[in-house]
Amino acid sequence: MAGYRRVVVLGGSFTGMLTSAMLARHFDEVFVVERDEHPTGPEMRKGVPQARHCHILWSGGARIADSYLPGMTEGLLAAGAHRIGIPDGLISFTPFGWQHRFPESEFTLASSRALLDWVMREKALRNDRISVLPRTEVLGLTGGTDRITGVRTRNRDSGEERRLEAELVIDATGRGSAMRRWLEELGVPAPQEESVDTGMVYATRIFRAPEAAGSGFPLVSVLADSRRPVPGRGAVLMPIEGGRWIVTLSGTRGGEPPADAEGFLTYAREGVRHPLIGNLITGLEPLTAVQRSHSTVSRRLHYDRLAVWPEGLVVIGDATAAFNPVYGHGLSAAARSVEAFEKQIRSRGLAAGLGRSAQRAIARAADDAWMMATSNDASYPDCRVASTDPRLTDPAAHRRDSDMMSNLATRNREVSRAALALMTLSTSIAEIQNPWLFAALRRGPEVPLLTEPPLRPAEFACLRTSAAAPTTA
Structure with missing residues (x-):
């Protein structure tokens, strides 16, 4: 030029x-x-x-960033960031149950x-x-x-x-x-x-990870369920550099997480849909105060x-x-x-x-x-929507297909691959609508419903260690 x-x-x-x-x-x-x-x-x-x-920098964004800044991923990993394969390195309690840890199809860079x-x-x-x-x-x-x-x-x-x-x-x-x-x-x-304003509040605290976590601990999430007529409450635990875990709690209007240390732990154990993250951080050394955001x-x-x-x-x-x-x-x-x-x-x-x-x-x-x-957020109670888009003004009427896909993704490998490609912005809604996805949707669930978190032995050891240790918060 x-x-x-x-x-x-x-x-x-x-x-x-x-x-x-x-x-x-x-x-x-x-x-x-x-x-x-x-x-x-x-x-x-x-x-x-x-x-x-x-x-979270999902794989769709990471690939693009690497194309403009060659070596960015290597630089992050060398500085202590984690590359987490998805869904193999994901423990997620979705609105439809626990996600099976199928072989990696996408990834996230965690730092x-x-x-x-x-x-x-x-x-x-x-x-x-x-x-x-x-x-x-x-x-x-x-x-x-x-x-x-x-x-x-x-x-x-x-x-x-x-x-x-x-x-x-x-x-x-x-x-x-x-x-x-x-x-x-x-x-x-x-x-x-x-x-689309759910009134969501964020509360975050960083902890020293237990020694048993090593360098391969998964990304852990307990997702809110917007189909229920109650405020949405969720939690995410992500390993970051320096042998630390960052934990972010979130709650929509009427279900906001507290700003004090004791309330933070109680919310993580009792306020969200499953106590896994709360149990993982019980007894861990906090490295920061609880910090909140309304933006x-x-x-x-x-x-x-x-x-x-x-x-x-x-x-x-x-x-x-x-x-x-x-x-x-x-x-x-x-x-x-x-x-x-x-x-x-x-x-x-x-x-x-x-x-x-x-x-x-x-x-x-x-x-x-x-x-x-927005189509998910618009379903929460007391969500304030300023839009003429019917998918937002009447979200329940437009969620049947996405709910079916999200449900099957927890128990069908090919549907999971498509859903994760979309979630990580590695593809588009238009691109995933192809014959192999429709065939996978027709096949339905391929593996049983998980009734407990899919923790591996080394991960379970972290849970036992942290849950057994005295609370220091």
């Missing part, structure tokens, strides 16, 4: 850095405008408060969010086309309704203001994006918004539907489609959006209409994750 010089990416978190790595293939200069100072190691930073909670961001950032910034402007806030856009020509910025330390011109501006600032306001200042109308609303801003869209502007990631974090889809959905964006660059270059076509492609890339999260 000779002659294409500069793009500006707003936000230097996961989506911003992955977008920058992609854009560095096509442009001479990529400037990342970051409000905070990036830490020099795998440390939490103020601009990502949700990083304290469990984050703290701080480690993931650090490894990604280190890989991306080895490219000398990418530069970060730290402690710099965006004041607004430059240009007009026809074309965005750059951004106005201010250094948070010196107060110096400047105009940063660019052929493309990409907003990857996440849930806190000010794009609607910036566009309204230029005369662009507000986009249509959809939201769980699924929200979608349809910039793709606006009749007026300026050239030179793209909104991506949580800034346009943010999901309830309990499903772990945010990172992988963002990666799919970056891939969809690049396809538009490859086919159109900077020709007229790139911004609009990219915005529509990004919206399509988020469709599956949006529907999986």
